Amino acid sequence: MNAIAASAASQIDYQNLRYDYRHHPDQDAPTPARHPVVVVGAGPVGLALAIDLAQRQIPVVLLDNDNKLSSGSRAICFAKRTLEIFDRLGCGERMAAKGVSWKLGRVFLRDAQIYEFDLLPEEGHQRPAFVNLQQYYVEGFLAERAAELPLLDIRWSNKVVGVEQHEDHALVTIETPDGPYRLKADWLAACDGSRSSVRQLIGQESTGRIFKDRFLIADVKMKVDFPAERWFWFDPDFHRHQSVLLHMQPDNVWRVDFQLGWDADPEAEKKPENIIPRVKALLAASPFKNAEFELEWASVYTFACLRMNTFRHGRVLFAGDSAHGVSPFGARGANSGVQDADNLAWKLAAVLRGEAPDALLDSYAREREYAADENIRNSTRSTDFITPKSEVSRLFRDAVLQLASRHAFARTLVNSGRLSVPATLHGSMLCTPDSDPFEGRMVPGAVAADAPVAAANGGWLMRSIGADGRFTALVFGEGAAAEASSRALAEAELPLGVLRIPLDDAHALAAQRYDARPGTTYLLRPDQHVCARWRAPTAAAVRAAHARALGKA
Numbered sequence: 001m002n003a004i005a006a007s008a009a010s011q012i013d014y015q016n017l018r019y020d021y022r023h024h025p026d027q028d029a030p031t032p033a034r035h036p037v038v039v040v041g042a043g044p045v046g047l048a049l050a051i052d053l054a055q056r057q058i059p060v061v062l063l064d065n066d067n068k069l070s071s072g073s074r075a076i077c078f079a080k081r082t083l084e085i086f087d088r089l090g091c092g093e094r095m096a097a098k099g100v101s102w103k104l105g106r107v108f109l110r111d112a113q114i115y116e117f118d119l120l121p122e123e124g125h126q127r128p129a130f131v132n133l134q135q136y137y138v139e140g141f142l143a144e145r146a147a148e149l150p151l152l153d154i155r156w157s158n159k160v161v162g163v164e165q166h167e168d169h170a171l172v173t174i175e176t177p178d179g180p181y182r183l184k185a186d187w188l189a190a191c192d193g194s195r196s197s198v199r200q201l202i203g204q205e206s207t208g209r210i211f212k213d214r215f216l217i218a219d220v221k222m223k224v225d226f227p228a229e230r231w232f233w234f235d236p237d238f239h240r241h242q243s244v245l246l247h248m249q250p251d252n253v254w255r256v257d258f259q260l261g262w263d264a265d266p267e268a269e270k271k272p273e274n275i276i277p278r279v280k281a282l283l284a285a286s287p288f289k290n291a292e293f294e295l296e297w298a299s300v301y302t303f304a305c306l307r308m309n310t311f312r313h314g315r316v317l318f319a320g321d322s323a324h325g326v327s328p329f330g331a332r333g334a335n336s337g338v339q340d341a342d343n344l345a346w347k348l349a350a351v352l353r354g355e356a357p358d359a360l361l362d363s364y365a366r367e368r369e370y371a372a373d374e375n376i377r378n379s380t381r382s383t384d385f386i387t388p389k390s391e392v393s394r395l396f397r398d399a400v401l402q403l404a405s406r407h408a409f410a411r412t413l414v415n416s417g418r419l420s421v422p423a424t425l426h427g428s429m430l431c432t433p434d435s436d437p438f439e440g441r442m443v444p445g446a447v448a449a450d451a452p453v454a455a456a457n458g459g460w461l462m463r464s465i466g467a468d469g470r471f472t473a474l475v476f477g478e479g480a481a482a483e484a485s486s487r488a489l490a491e492a493e494l495p496l497g498v499l500r501i502p503l504d505d506a507h508a509l510a511a512q513r514y515d516a517r518p519g520t521t522y523l524l525r526p527d528q529h530v531c532a533r534w535r536a537p538t539a540a541a542v543r544a545a546h547a548r549a550l551g552k553a
């Protein structure tokens with residue numbers, strides 16, 4: 001039985017799963033054992049990073065202070081890009097199969113729809129715009145994938161209580177049920193969440209803006225036929241002067257976020273007797289007036305948009321919520337954290353193998369700080385629109401909403417959350433600027449676009465890019481120009497995967513997305529970002545772009 005069938009058959013209760021603490025021989029070593037990478041935090045980011053490293057044949061120790069997965073559904077919206085990363089990590093199919101796929105969003109003012117948006121209006125992508133999936137499933141599927149990898153050593157109930165920075169390693173003190181022990185890590189990756197103990201232990205902080213508003217998450221189990229779409233209400237009749245967000249999750253669970261206002265009492269709002277009337281009011285305004293429901297999970301949250309000044313401190317690298325934080329609107333938290341892991345893993349592997357200087361890790365910090373700024377900017381704008389902070393802002397917001405129901409131009413100003421898309425790493429030091437003219441979105445720094453390609457794994461382009469852990473070159477077309485490009489790649493004598501994509505009807509989408517002509521060649525990093533492209537590459541140009549993408553230039 002495969003893993004998917006096994007979990008379906010056994011109906012694992014991931015929320016209540018407990019992982020055994022195991023005493024490790026490192027705990028009895030007379031001097032601290034040394035490991036290439038120690039990752040702190042077995043959430044989605046730490047698990048993704050550790051799996052990626054182990055798949056790249058880098059031994060990795062993953063420490064978690066607890067012995068369980070996340071409780072409550074928490075992050076629920078996982079973006080196309082995250083699914084593509086999970087595909088590379090060997091568990092995208094499970095996430096996509098269990099998750100609820102969606103791409104349509106509807107925005108309402110009071111009880112009337114003012115507009116709708118489609119997050120993936122084009123065909124020809126393997127993965128949907130989003131799946132909704134409870135965080136404990138995501139962590140559970142990742143933990144099961146982790147358990148398949150012999151080089152990945154997860155140590156549950158191992159709490160980091162000390163970090164000392166040295167020239168060539170970090171010395172980590174860990175508390176366990178059997179007492180403390182120490183490890184040396186060539187590199188320490190802190191994926192330990194917004195309250196990161198590693199960040200505190202090295203005397204760093206995240207700074208930014210705290211938003212004065214409170215939201216209630218009510219996860220409700222009920223059999224209703226709302227569609228698998230994102231519904232956002234401004235000032236609905238059933239919850240006046242506030243906003244409400246509705247999402248479908250697997251297992252007949254619905255996420256409802258009710259804006260409460262800053263003066264709400266978080267403890268009182270979490271009580272079922274206060275949540276139930278809110279849910280009933282929403283249902284009363286829908287076709288499912290008398291639907292029965294049970295409360296699955298509730299939480300009252302506030303949020304902040306913040307980040308660390310830099311994501312690299314000597315031998316310590318920060319990823320996910322330990323490095324940056326955003327509001328839930330736009331689902332940019334967990335998704336950007338998994339993209340941090342995606343960016344960091346291949347770079348750590350290249351540095352540890354001696355294929356790249358440690359400056360490559362500075363590029364991790366620069367690229368992901370840039371992405372964090374983009375996420376924070378988007379999140380801040382959404383939050384300012386959803387929860388206006390002054391009378392003037394509210395007047396502007398309400399005028400935009402009124403106009404949007406009648407005039408298309410005003411719809412672009414409505415901001416109920418701009419949903420997570422991967423950052424294009426414009427200006428990254430690893431990118432080679434274009435020397436040939438190109439149209440379209442596949443600029444150096446962009447994440448590759450998917451398309452159906454017959455020669456690719458499973459018939460999808462994204463499944464072949466970086467699948468073997470290496471850089472990938474795409475060569476378009478057949479005939480003399482494509483042969484010359486292939487010869488240049490061969491002469492460059494680099495460890496590259498090469499994929500030839502014919503310019504025929506079956507590959508029209510790939511050709512269009514990559515603005516391809518015969519001989520057009522793209523060089524893609526192991527994390528599937530474009531780092532260079534040419535109409536007719538030379539071996540020297542390919543070698544230079546590859547060196548630059550490894551931080552050597």
Ligand SMILES: O=C(O)CCc1cccc(O)c1
Nearest residue numbers: 075076257328329330331417
């Ligand atoms: O649709 C959105 O903008 C995000 C939905 C979401 C994600 C995570 C938590 C949460 O309460 C809502």
